[in-house]
Amino acid sequence: MDTKTQQILTEISTVTRDIEENYPELQKYLDETRSTLPEGGNTEAKLDQKELQDYLDGLKEMISKYKEEHQ
Template identity: 45%
Template structure:
């Protein structure tokens, strides 16, 4: 079973990859890895983090398919 820490690590790695290799899509992300939450105790759970991770993966796949990147 994947832990929250593992999911967060994967999200960080993917956002870093986007920032480095796909700056044209990174600038459209609504959140940046260094963003400080506006709430004192923002509610995040494992499902929300997994969904966000999957959306990042799908974003990269879609970009590669539409721009013929191998």
């Protein structure tokens, strides 16, 4: 796994933890938006960096919209 992909996965974990701790009402949307599972079997599985980045951006956007609506 390359460094950029690892950084994106780390940030996804951080944002997901933030949602779980600070916005528990948004947790129900995590499963609906998850597209981060690798394709293929365990030995040849690859993560699509663009899909990971899109997922991360979607998580951040969800938090941002929630904050706007609940200020």
